[in-house]
Amino acid sequence: MKYYLSSYKFGNQIEELKQLIPKNNKIGHINNSRDWVGSDPEKANKDQQEEITLLNETGFKAEPLDLKGYFHKTDELNEKLTSLGGIWVSGGNTFVLRMAMKLSGFDKIFEALKNRDDFLYGGYSAGICILSESLKSIEFVDDPNNFPYKGINTPIYGGLGVFNYSFMPHYDSDHFESEAIGKEIQRCIDNKWLFKALRDGDVIIVKK
Known part of the structure; x- marks a missing residue:
């Protein structure tokens, strides 16, 4: 699997992203991190459509992929993901996203999915x-x-396990979470937890 990991939105390496477009350029946009209680569904949909538009302008054929439609339907989700060449996963609440991945079985499917070179x-x-x-x-x-x-009424603290370090997006950036991220980084240092800090605009590209 290839990874394009941005601190915020699409970052500053759009040209590199274009080089990563797979032969099957159909990509699912996962927006479930914006499902948190108290969020504005109308704004979440608007943000998703803006990102889908940019993905399409970049060279993908993007479509919404709502994991809620696959809760307790893991086989159907597996079939859907098999038909795609990639996914784009938006920002929001990481713990809510993790819950959606568990309820849909995405986390189990991902174990095999991450071994796909394409x-x-x-x-x-x-x-x-x-x-x-x-x-x-x-x-x-x-x-x-x-x-x-x-x-689900208890937090899930285990991530997908691709990396043995934490990502700290929005570090030292003009973002409302930047100050809180700075405090989290200090907590990582105090506890000797591995992390990588990214300023908005930064992108990490990984080919596994």
Whole structure:
């Protein structure tokens, strides 16, 4: 799998992103990190459509991929993901995103999906934080006790486990979470937790 990991939105390496477009350029846009209790669904949909438009202008054929439609339908989600060449995972609440991934079975499917050479994982903020082994290091930025879905009422602190370090997006940036991220970074240092800090605009590209 190839990874395009941005601190915020699409970052400053759009030309490099174009080079990562797989032969099958159909990509699913996962917006479930914006499902948190108290969010504005209208704004979430607007933000998703703006990102889908940019993905299409970049060279993808993007479409919404709402994990809620696949809760307890893992086989159907697996079939859908098999038909795609990639996914884009938006920012929001990482813990809410993790719940949606568990209820849909995405986390189990991902174990096989990440071994595909022809698949692209792109995302930002929560969409990259979810890839770490542990989400403990961001619990004071994203509320782990926000439960928008029936069936889960305890936080999930285990991420997808691709990386053994945490991502710290919005570091030293003009972003409302930047100050809280700075405090989380200090907590990582105090606890000797591995992390990578990204300023908005920064992108990490990984080919595994």
